[in-house]
């Protein structure tokens with residue numbers, strides 16, 4: 001087996017446009033204590049990396065973000081082909097001790113991490129032979145955070161979309177960057193007063209309890225905090241989001257009393273009335289900054305629905321069949337594979353249930369729970385034929401459904 005210590009460590013800086021990635025990069029290069037660092041930046045960004053810092057023993061490459069889907073049948077894997085090739089080239093070059101990547105401001109961190117973890121059979125490249133992903137860093141702009149989070153704007157509206165079919169809202173990007181990282185740098189702290197910083201830090205800790213949280217001014221981050229940390233672990237990063245930790249119930253982060261930053265799980269074994277739930281979602285409680293989970297909707301009794309909200313962005317759609325809705329043989333096969341399902345099996349409805357994590361700033365939990373309860377079917381409705389209730393939630397196309405089911 002190859003020795004991990006001979007592999008070149010890699011740190012990736014993610015974060016929305018203007019958060020301070022380049023400023024951090026320059027600071028770290030200035031304080032790298034003789035490490036020979038190769039830097040990869042994205043072609044779209046202006047290159048502000050200090051050329052002099054790169055010269056002595058370092059290198060600067062520019063790549064253009066290029067996503068490729070894996071050809072080996074794993075449809076949830078997307079690799080960054082640009083990085084794949086450039087990192088391999090730099091690693092084989094043999095001149096560098098470290099690779100530092102500044103990802104594009106509109107880039108998702110997961111494909112970058114997958115690029116280092118999976119073997120690309122089509123191109124015959126396996127980066128894990130030469131490199132070790134050491135640390136995924138997400139930079140958050142303390143000054144702009146709430147403005148961007150609650151703007152309700154899409155990347156297309158801001159002319160920052162990757163293509164015409166890039167439908168992401170700014171907040172979707174922020175949340176995906178925060179929920180998948182090892183270190184969160186809250187930058188531009190010089191522009192925000194202490195009380196606001198404490199509150200924002202409390203929210204970030206709830207959204208991402210696993211990552212180390214650092215405050216920075218003008219990108220001054222101690223290089224030891226992000227280089228050679230040994231922090232990256234794909235499995236741990238994939239399950240590190242606050243909502244997921246809350247669902248797994250093994251990491252209930254302490255509440256930040258002062259600001260009432262709280263998370264709670266809403267769990268019910270009764271379906272929602274589609275119209276009442278739609279009305280509730282369109283009048284979303286402002287205090288809830290993030291919600292995610294599975295919903296049992298009366299009008300879609302065969303399919304579990306996924307609800308994901310971040311700020312003003314709400315995504316709702318099919319997540320897969322309830323095990324109880326599968327043909328008998330398949331159901332038995334799943335139950336044999338996942339015996340814990342049987343422990344929570346309802347004699348009539350099987351595994352159908354709603355389980356939703358809500359994260360908020362001083363949310364009125366009692367009121368929200370009562371409002372959600374009022375969206376459930378009543379006893380009288382339960383006795384009728386509720387499967388045919390009208391449903392004006394986003395229509396599901398066959399392609400969407402198939403894509404969702406394949407995941």
Ligand SMILES: Nc1nc2c(ncn2[C@@H]2O[C@H](COP(=O)(O)OP(=O)(O)OP(=O)(O)O)[C@@H](O)[C@H]2O)c(=O)[nH]1
Pocket residue numbers: 015016017018019020021022023024045046048104105187188189190191216217218219
């Ligand atoms: N006041 C203040 N300004 C900062 C801080 N960090 C960065 N800036 C400024 O914010 C602007 C954006 O910083 P960059 O480092 O270029 O941000 P970036 O994330 O690399 O931006 P993109 O490459 O466009 O994605 C620059 O004008 C920086 O000088 C900080 O901590 N405080």
